[in-house]
Amino acid sequence: MQTIILGGGCFWCTEAVFLKVKGVQAVTSGYAGGQAHTADYEAVCGGDTGHVEVIKVDFDDKVIDLSTILDIFFVIHDPTTLNRQGNDIGTQYASVIFYHNDDDLPIIQQKINQLKADDMAVVTRVEKAPPFYVAESYHQNFFAKNPTQGYCNFAIPPKLAKLREKFTQ
Structure with a gap:
């Protein structure tokens, strides 16, 4: 089992996608x-904590590797927009990868270098994993619990479509 922490805009959106990925355990x-x-939704959204909305992805590396996890991550968000994803604006929506294992860093750097070679001006931060603060319970599995919520219906289906288009047969 491996873990990576990813920030690519609203955590409801990235969570909804990765919950659909085979090999992702949590x-x-x-x-x-x-x-x-410490962190909570109100403080983080206020922009005063410096924290980013992220998801912690626990995955079985015998089923899916980090390279594929990163491919999905870079397809479902815009890594070229600083502190913004769609209508979500602020430092809490930064594109970021927090890694735990030093062996992951070359894989992460290779993916970013590939994007840059394709003329993408990637702004994704890459850092050793800092403390992770679990969001409030009502944020967990938000889309599944709130399938008719307006923002979710606007933002998540296109991301799921990209997942299906690029990563299923």
């Missing part, structure tokens, strides 16, 4: 990367 919405020693 996805937890949360906050990471800020100066505050």
Whole structure:
């Protein structure tokens, strides 16, 4: 089992996608990367903590490798937009990868270099994993629990369509 922490906009959106990926054992919405020693939705959305909305992805590396996890991540969000994904604007929506295992860093750097070779101006931050703060329970598995919520219906189906288009046969 391996873990990677990813920030690519609203955690409801990234969580909904990775919950559909074979080999992903758990996805937890949360906050990471800020100066505050604790985090909650109100403080993080206020922009005062420096934390990013992220998901912690626990995956079985015998079923899916980190390279594929990163391919999915880079397909479902825009890694060229600083602190913004669609209508979500602010440092809490930064594109970021927090890794635990130093062996993951070359894989991450290779993926970013591939994107840059395709003339993408990638702004994704890559850092060793800081403390992870689990988001409030109502944020966990949000799309599945709130399938008619307006924002989710606007933002998540296109991401799921990209997942199906690029990663299923």
